[in-house]
Amino acid sequence: MLAQTACYEGWQPPKGPGNGPSPGTPPSGIKPLAYVLFQPILMDAGAMSDASCFPKTGIKDFKDAEWSLRINAISAALAQVADQVFTNTVLIGASDCDAVTGIAAAALDSAPWGSNPPPTDDPQGRPLVHLKAAFWEGEPTAAPTAVETTTDWAAWSDLIQKGVNARSLHYFVISNPTNGHFSQWESKLPGDVELTGTPIDTVNPTQAGIEARAALISSDTATLTQWIQEHAL
C-alpha cells in the first residue's frame, strides 16, 4: 500500500530556519524593552452614558470606538518592542468624572500592574517602562494633584530607587482641551516624558470620518512607539 501524499499546485512548504524570516515576523534580535506597563486612563461605560460626564451624546459611539482602537493599537505595537506588555486600565466612573480622584489613587497604587506579573530587573539591563495614557473628550475642571503630576508614580519610584532601569512616560490624547485637568497635568511634566497624540477635535460623522480615524490612529501609534523607544533607553 502506498502512502498518500496530499499536495496541490502552488503549495510551498513552510520555510524553516535558514530560509530567512517569513513576512510579518518581528525583526530578529533582542527587543529593546523588557517590560511595559500600559495604563490607559478613560471614562467607563457608565460615565460615557452620563450626559453630565459626556455631554456630546451623539459622538459617544465614535469616541468609544476611537479610544478602544487606540488602546488596542498601542498594546499591539508595544508587543513588538517589549518582551512583556501588560495593560491595566484606570477607569473613571460617572461619580468621579469631574474630580477624577481615581487617577490620584492610581498614582499611589503600590501594585499598578494589578493581577499581572510585577516588573523585575532585567538581566540584560533593558528598561522597564510605565506608560500612562489619558484619552478624554474635553477636560475635568478639577486641578491635578501633586501625586498625579509626579513623573514617577509610587510603584515606579520605588523601582528606580532600588536601582532598576525603569522609566515613566506619559501620553495625552485630549479632544477639544479646555485647559483643565489634563492640560495642567501635561504642563507640569518635563518635556521628555510626555507626548501629545493627535486628537480628533472635529468629528466627521460619515463613513469617511471613520476611515480617517483609522488612518490617524495608525499614524499616532507608530509615532508613539518610536517615541517610547527613543525616550526609554
Added chain:
Amino acid sequence: MKLRPVSALLLLGLVLAGCHKVPLEPDTGRIDFGVAHWFANEQVAYVFFSLSERQARLIDPVWQLSWTGTNAAGGVTVHPYTAIDFSQGVYEHSATACGPDRICASYSFPSDGPLTQASLRFLYDKNSPLALELPLSISNHAAGLGADSQSALVYGVFDEANQHVQIRVHNNFGTPEDSQIAAFGMRRRFRITHAALQDVDQATLEQAKDTSGTPLLFPAPFCDPESTGGDGDQIISDGEGWLAESFDKADSAGGVCFTSQLLDKHGAPLPSGKLAGYGRRNPEIRDAPSLTLTTPLKETVQLPLAVEICPDDPAAGAMVDPAFLKYQEYILGFGDRPADICFHIGDETGFATDFATLAAKRLASAKASATDDRDFMFIVLLHEAFSSEFRAVQSAIAESLYALADDEAKKVSPRLVGALVYAGSTLYQPTALQKRYVLWCPQDLADEVLQGSSPLANQNCTTSKASSLDLQVINFVAPLGPFPSLSHYQQYVSDFGDTGLAHSPKLRFLSVPAGVSTVTEQEDTVTYFDNERYVIGPGEAARICRDRADLDLASFRIRPTAQDAGIPGLKIDEINKLWLSDDAAGEYKLGIAWEYPFWGGVSYTGALSGKVMSIVPFQKSFKSYEVLGDPKWSTASWDFGRYVQHCYRYCDHPFFDAAGTYQAQTGWRSYDGLTCPVSTYPKWPGGAPP
C-alpha cells in the same frame, strides 16, 4: 462450463458473503381467521372464517363445523364435526374470494343457548384425511335492549334536503368489523315499517345514547316499536336502502322513528322482534351571508419637516449630498423647502429638545388652523450621511414623533396619527414601540420578515438596489424604488444616470378616525364598524372557519352589541367557544384590530432603461405604487361572512364529512376541528325506492 479465474473468485465471494441459513417451514395453507357469535335476542349463532391456501390445492374441499352449546333447559348439546351446507344458514351465506389465495365465508345456525366450544375443520378433499383445524373464538351476547345485544344496529340518515331517509345497517359484531361483513358473504334483510317524523329534544337524544350504548341510537328508546302510525313497509338488504316516503321539510321535527325487524332468509322475523330506530336530520349549515365591512379611512393632512446638518457645522461638507437632497425633496413633495431645523455634531441633546419643541408647535398650529376633522401625519425629510456609529439624531427624531403620536392616540380627530421619515440610510432602526407610529425609510428587508413574524413596518419602503440584469439580448437596469438610501442613490446615478429614478411622485396617507367606535382592547386597537351586525338566532350557532384563515381573519374581533364597552371583544380563536354554545344567540358588532393608525403610499412613475442587443437604447416607463403603513388598510372592504359557517337548525346532530362519512359520534356543534365541515350527503335516487 469453464469459469475463468476472475469469475470463479467473484462467484465464491458472492457465495461466502450472501450465504446464510434459512429454516425450513412447511408450505401449507391455514385457517387464518375464525370467530363465532351467539345472540340471545335472535337465538342465532354466527360463524365467520377464512382460509389462506393456493387455489390449485383445493380439489373437492369441505368445511366442517363442530360446536357445543347449552340448551334452554340447561343441558349441554354436543355437535360433532358436520359438513357446512351454506344453503342451510339462517341467513344467506356464501364462500367468496377475499384476496389472493384467500377465501372468506360465514354461516349462521339456530341455537337457543350460548356456545361453549366451536371448531372448524377444512378438508382439502372430502375423500382425503388431509385437513386444517381451528378452534373458534366465541362471543356470546346476552339478551337485552342495549346495542351490545343486537347483531345489527339500524339507523336512518337524511339526504341534503332533509326530506328523504336512507336506512343503514351497522353490523355489530365488533370482529369482524362492519365493513368486512360483506366480504364474508353474509346477507341479511330487514323489514322497515311505520316511519314517521318525531321531534326529540337533545337531552333525550343524549340520554338515549347512554341507554342504547351507541351514538346510532339503536334501539331508540324514545320511539315506539309497536307504533301503528307512519308509513311504509319495505325490505332493505345489503346494508342500506331508501324509504319511499318524503318527509315534510316544513315540519321542524328533528328526525324519523321507524320499526325494524330482522328477517331470516325466508322472510320470517327472528325472535328479536320489532325494534325502533331513529334517523336524525342533518344540521342545516350554510356559509354565512356576505357581510361587507367598509374601510373607515380618511385622507390626512401632511405636516412637512425638513432636517439637515447646520451649515456652520464643520462636518456639513461631508454630510450633504445636494443631488440626493433634491431627490428627497422631490419624492416627498417638499419643493425647495428650506430646512426647518438643523443639528450640530456633538450637540445632539440640544437638537432633541429643539426638535420635540418644533414638532409640538407645528402640530398645535395645524390643529388651530384645522377646518375639518382630518388627522395629521408628519412627513420628515432627514438629510444625513451618518456612519453606523451615529444614531443620536435619528433616535431623537423617532422618539419625539413617537411620543407626540402616542400622546395623541387616545384623542379624537383631528389628531396626529403618525409620521413618515425619509432618512439617508438603513443603519438606524426605530424601536418596536416607535414603529407603532413612526415609519422609518429606507429599511433593509429584515431577517424576521423572512421568518414570517415581523412587524408590518419592516415591509415598508425597503431600499432597493439598482440591480442590473443581463438577458443576453436585452441588457436593462431595474429602476430604483421611490425611497433609495443615499448609497444606493449615488451608486445608481453613477452607474446609470438618473433615467430610472422615480418621477411624478404623489404621497398620500389616510388614517383611522378616532371616535367611540375605535377602542383599545388589551394590547390591540380595534375599530368596530357601525354599518354591519352579525345575528345568531335562538337555537342557531356559528363557527369561524379557521381553514379559511388569512391575514384579514386574524384581525377580526366581535363583541355582543349589548356588552359593556369595558369588556374586550373576542378574538378569532375565542369566538367559537361562544358561538357554538347554547348562549350564542344575539347580535354582534364586528371590528378589525390594527397595528398602525394610518395607511398610504407613494405613487410614482418608474423607468426601465437599457439596451437591446447591447447597442440600441431602450426605455420603458411605468406607473408604480409603494405601500406605506399598515397594509391591512389597503383592503377597501372585508367580507366577514366568508369566514363563517352558520347553523340554523339541528346543530347538535351528527354531520357528513367531505368524504361522505357520517360522523355519528360528533354533533356539528361539538365538533372541535379547525375546519368548517363541508358535507357530502347521500343522494336520494328519486322515484321509487331501489
